Amino acid sequence: MGATDQGVIGQSVRRKEDLRFLTGAGQFTDDVNALRQTCGYFLRSPHAHARIRRIDLSKAKAAPGVVAIFTGDDLTGVNGLPCGWLITGTDGKPMNEPPHPVLAQGKVRHVGDQVALVIAETLHEAKDAAELINVDYETLPAVVNCVDALKPGAPQIHEQAPGNKCYTWALGDKAAVDAAFAKAATVSKLDIINNRLIPNAIEPRAALASYNRADESYTLYVSNQNPHVERLLMTAFVLGLPESKVRVIAPDVGGGFGSKIYLYAEETALVWASKKVNRPIKWAADRSEAFLTDAHGRDHVTHVELAVDKDGKFLALRVHTTANMGAYLSTFATCIPTILYATLLAGQYTTPAIFCEVTASFTNTAPVDAYRGAGRPEATFVVERIVHQAAVDTGIAQDEIRRRNFIRTFPYATPVALTYDIGNYDATLDDAMKVADVAGFPARKADAAKRGMLRGLGYASYIEACGLAPSNVAGALGARAGLFEAGQVRVNPTGSVTVFTGSHSHGQGHETTFAQIVAGRLGIDIAHVEVVHGDTGRIPFGMGTYGSRSLSVGGTAIVKALDKVIAKGRKIAAHLLETAETDIEFKDGKFTVAGTDRSKAFAEVSLAAYVPHNYPLDKLEPGLDETAFYDPTNFTYPAGTHICEVEVDPETGVVKVVNFTASDDFGNIINPMIVAGQVHGGLTQGIGQALLENCVYDNDSGQLLTGSYMDYAMPRADDVPSFNVSTQVTPCTHNPLGAKGCGEAGAIGAPAAMMNAVHDALAPVGVKRIDMPASPHRVWQAIQSARA
Amino acid sequence: MLLQRRPKEEVVSIKLSLTVNGKAVTADVDPRTLLVEFLRNNLALTGTHVGCDTGQCGACTVHLDGRAVKSCNMLAAQANGASVLTIEGVAKPDGTMHPMQAAFKECHGLQCGFCTPGMVMSAIDLVQKHPEADEKTIREGLEGNFCRCTGYHNIVRAVQLGATGMGK
Numbered sequence: 005m006g007a008t009d010q011g012v013i014g015q016s017v018r019r020k021e022d023l024r025f026l027t028g029a030g031q032f033t034d035d036v037n038a039l040r041q042t043c044g045y046f047l048r049s050p051h052a053h054a055r056i057r058r059i060d061l062s063k064a065k066a067a068p069g070v071v072a073i074f075t076g077d078d079l080t081g082v083n084g085l086p087c088g089w090l091i092t093g094t095d096g097k098p099m100n101e102p103p104h105p106v107l108a109q110g111k112v113r114h115v116g117d118q119v120a121l122v123i124a125e126t127l128h129e130a131k132d133a134a135e136l137i138n139v140d141y142e143t144l145p146a147v148v149n150c151v152d153a154l155k156p157g158a159p160q161i162h163e164q165a166p167g168n169k170c171y172t173w174a175l176g177d178k179a180a181v182d183a184a185f186a187k188a189a190t191v192s193k194l195d196i197i198n199n200r201l202i203p204n205a206i207e208p209r210a211a212l213a214s215y216n217r218a219d220e221s222y223t224l225y226v227s228n229q230n231p232h233v234e235r236l237l238m239t240a241f242v243l244g245l246p247e248s249k250v251r252v253i254a255p256d257v258g259g260g261f262g263s264k265i266y267l268y269a270e271e272t273a274l275v276w277a278s279k280k281v282n283r284p285i286k287w288a289a290d291r292s293e294a295f296l297t298d299a300h301g302r303d304h305v306t307h308v309e310l311a312v313d314k315d316g317k318f319l320a321l322r323v324h325t326t327a328n329m330g331a332y333l334s335t336f337a338t339c340i341p342t343i344l345y346a347t348l349l350a351g352q353y354t355t356p357a358i359f360c361e362v363t364a365s366f367t368n369t370a371p372v373d374a375y376r377g378a379g380r381p382e383a384t385f386v387v388e389r390i391v392h393q394a395a396v397d398t399g400i401a402q403d404e405i406r407r408r409n410f411i412r413t414f415p416y417a418t419p420v421a422l423t424y425d426i427g428n429y430d431a432t433l434d435d436a437m438k439v440a441d442v443a444g445f446p447a448r449k450a451d452a453a454k455r456g457m458l459r460g461l462g463y464a465s466y467i468e469a470c471g472l473a474p475s476n477v478a479g480a481l482g483a484r485a486g487l488f489e490a491g492q493v494r495v496n497p498t499g500s501v502t503v504f505t506g507s508h509s510h511g512q513g514h515e516t517t518f519a520q521i522v523a524g525r526l527g528i529d530i531a532h533v534e535v536v537h538g539d540t541g542r543i544p545f546g547m548g549t550y551g552s553r554s555l556s557v558g559g560t561a562i563v564k565a566l567d568k569v570i571a572k573g574r575k576i577a578a579h580l581l582e583t584a585e586t587d588i589e590f591k592d593g594k595f596t597v598a599g600t601d602r603s604k605a606f607a608e609v610s611l612a613a614y615v616p617h618n619y620p621l622d623k624l625e626p627g628l629d630e631t632a633f634y635d636p637t638n639f640t641y642p643a644g645t646h647i648c649e650v651e652v653d654p655e656t657g658v659v660k661v662v663n664f665t666a667s668d669d670f671g672n673i674i675n676p677m678i679v680a681g682q683v684h685g686g687l688t689q690g691i692g693q694a695l696l697e698n699c700v701y702d703n704d705s706g707q708l709l710t711g712s713y714m715d716y717a718m719p720r721a722d723d724v725p726s727f728n729v730s731t732q733v734t735p736c737t738h739n740p741l742g743a744k745g746c747g748e749a750g751a752i753g754a755p756a757a758m759m760n761a762v763h764d765a766l767a768p769v770g771v772k773r774i775d776m777p778a779s780p781h782r783v784w785q786a787i788q789s790a791r792a
Numbered sequence: 793m794l795l796q797r798r799p800k801e802e803v804v805s806i807k808l809s810l811t812v813n814g815k816a817v818t819a820d821v822d823p824r825t826l827l828v829e830f831l832r833n834n835l836a837l838t839g840t841h842v843g844c845d846t847g848q849c850g851a852c853t854v855h856l857d858g859r860a861v862k863s864c865n866m867l868a869a870q871a872n873g874a875s876v877l878t879i880e881g882v883a884k885p886d887g888t889m890h891p892m893q894a895a896f897k898e899c900h901g902l903q904c905g906f907c908t909p910g911m912v913m914s915a916i917d918l919v920q921k922h923p924e925a926d927e928k929t930i931r932e933g934l935e936g937n938f939c940r941c942t943g944y945h946n947i948v949r950a951v952q953l954g955a956t957g958m959g960k
Contacts, residue, residue: 018900019900022896023897025904026889026908026912027880027889028879029839029880032838034838034841034842204938204940206851206906206907256906258904258907259903259906288842290842291843291849510904512903513903681900681941681946684946685903685941685942685943687943688942688944713848713849714846719943720938721934722931724945726948727945
């Protein structure tokens with residue numbers, strides 16, 4: 005951190021955004037209304053797989069209040085939704101990339117696939133009219149499991165994807181891995197299912213699209229994490245409009261967790277239709293639609309093997325994974341089980357040889373894409389479950405086997421394409437063990453046993469690649485977009501500052517954290533800093549919020565813009581103070597002539613920039629408004645150890661999390677309160693995956709069986725404990741904030757720590773395998789089977 | 793699920809008369825209008841949110857005659873004659889936050905803010921019923937409100953602090 009930083013950086017400043025949310029003054033998309041607004045409603049497929057023989061709209065079009073009804077046949081000149089990441093297979097060919105129509109064309113491929121858009125004066129009228137649409141379906145056999153989909157004879161979902169295969173892709177040195185396995189003292193093996201999840205942001209997706217005939221422009225309010233990317237994909241790839249004619253606003257957004265990164269069919273159809281009907285159209289998903297159509301997460305089936313030598317050193321890791329893409333490729337679907345998964349399989353360890361092969365398949369289910377952690381929780385689960393198993397198989401203690409294999413020399417190039425810049429894995433393991441009182445565990449276990457309970461302890465020493473991403477690296481790996489971030493710092497004439505960031509805040513507290521950075525660096529009151537995000541009409545550009553990138557990439561763009569502001573301010577101050585620029589120091593909000601008490605306050609300099617009566621106009625433009633684009637040179641590598649302690653009631657199978665400790669290294673921290681909050685939320689989603697949540701489709705019919713909160717078990721307040729969270733700091737070496745990112749760590753570490761604890765608790769009764777979620781039914785059955 | 797809808801009912805309007813945030817309100821509404829729809833669409837009180845429309849998530853929680861209810865789970869007509877308090881009516885008229893609102897800010901008991909109005913309404917009701925609530929009681933009492941962001945940790949702290957503030 006630089007010399008100009010003030011006390012506000014590193015403090016738990018209470019959030020600037022809270023007042024509006026606490027008083028009901030937030031403006032979420034569904035809270036925004038337009039004059040002459042109509043209501044949109046999507047008729048969706050009730051079948052997992054069917055041909056559409058005929059759609060009869062005659063009765064529906066005559067229903068009261070109906071403005072228009074559109075089906076796939078009407079969308080002439082509209083392309084399908086694009087996939088943003090091209091994966092090249094082991095056969096050297098590009099992945100199979102079947103069309104993803106905005107409204108179904110000839111066929112539906114999952115329950116909830118959108119068939120028609122009904123636009124009416126009121127929502128009730130739109131729904132009533134939708135009931136009068138007669139769709140003649142020829143139902144087809146469906147397949148929902150990603151492994152079944154690849155079997156001979158499976159129902160074929162797309163003509164363009166023979167055998168339902170999207171790609172087979174691999175990373176690492178297979179020959180070196182095979183050779184290492186031949187010399188192993190111990191080989192540990194596991195079969196793993198990473199259960200499918202439904203993100204469930206509490207604000208369902210929503211959109212409001214308007215067309216202005218006077219200037220042929222569109223305005224879209226949408227619940228989305230990256231409005232510029234939404235605009236880019238929608239205009240350039242689907243609708244063929246100039247970006248200058250489309251303004252996308254993502255106002256207050258009620259959680260995303262990945263599910264609102266993507267360009268979805270609904271808002272695309274609305275924008276297109278708003279011109280046709282020449283009226284604004286509002287659509288807000290109900291929860292059933294959210295379950296059926298939000299991009300889901302995870303859904304991997306994996307076999308993993310770890311070769312270990314006689315001293316407990318890892319020799320090689322071999323991983324085969326099948327990943328479910330769902331019925332269509334969502335925006336970033338293809339990079340999740342490849343680029344964001346296989347590259348993380350070194351974990352925190354020096355494993356010298358790693359090979360991972362991934363096959364991605366199409367199924368008759370909702371598209372699958374990034375969900376909090378996105379590939380990295382899956383990788384951590386594979387690595388930390390097999391490390392746990394290796395400790396069991398070799399008889400080495402869980403902490404000891406990790407220590408014997410930790411990377412301690414940085415930078416460290418892994419065998420799976422990443423170079424870790426910095427870390428201290430001993431520090432987070434030591435810290436977590438201390439906070440979790442691992443030393444006292446045997447006594448607690450003995451006490452639990454007296455009460456008839458099984459107590460277990462589980463570790464996860466995770467790593468993640470965040471701060472997405474160096475654009476040239478991403479491009480070489482198949483990304484079809486850049487991954488930089490933009491920031492603009494506009495100093496207003498009397499010294500207040502408006503910051504425009506391409507990062508989007510939907511709970512992360514950027515309006516506070518970014519203001520702390522600006523206030524700290526400029527030495528001004530944080531109350532005089534406003535952060536603007538989520539509007540393509542106001543912000544230069546942006547790649548949005550995902551992959552724990554906002555602070556390390558978006559925050560750095562702001563720092564780069566601040567550097568320009570200070571550099572220009574120094575020139576202005578030198579003129580005002582009649583000295584050389586090199587003599588000017590900027591500190592505590594003042595430009596001072598070094599070694600003197602002669603100075604100009606920041607606001608005096610900004611005023612001179614906008615009222616340039618005494619100003620070096622021959623050398624310098626007026627104004628104080630700077631923009632920076634920042635493209636990172638590497639990923640960041642947050643890492644840590646999570647330790648989970650569970651108690652299992654063998655009579656009921658109920659697993660209770662009695663203690664959860666997270667020690668994380670996120671690099672430098674701007675606001676510890678916000679960071680802890682991010683960890684708490686991530687941990688709860690991770691515990692949710694391990695203990696409660698599971699997306700289930702019926703194997704035969706393809707119907708979503710967990711399509712409501714009565715069926716899909718979300719973590720409630722009494723399902724989780726209070727958490728012990730702490731941080732260790734090794735500052736990131738390649739961004740000026742030294743920040744690594746904290747948004748996903750909880751969801752990445754928790755499932756593995758939790759399931760290792762469950763397996764530890766159940767080992768004495770002979771249970772070898774429990775898949776997530778460790779529901780009472782599953783645990784009880786496993787105990788009964790082991791006893792039998 | 794999506795296909796099973798009631799046959800279309802004949803539309804008639806119903807006359808409503810109730811108090812919302814201390815003000816008398818009268819309106820003619822479609823009989824199938826839910827209380828949350830009435831608050832959001834007719835009165836533009838958009839602080840009350842719809843998160844699930846099945847009474848599970850609690851984002852739509854308001855107070856009806858002093859009791860926390862889920863406004864997506866009842867018809868506007870059922871609130872006829874009642875007194876409704878929404879999140880917009882919780883702070884003092886001069887803008888001073890209610891102790892529970894202030895506690896949520898102090899303890900970072902909110903992130904995206906979408907569940908927050910319902911959570912605050914439930915928390916106030918919980919503390920009114922159990923002024924001395926411990927962590928277990930608070931966690932059980934908030935079972936009807938989902939938060940996907942905070943992991944509940946700081947919400948529990950906020951309710952404890954809010955209870956202290958409300959007791960003063």
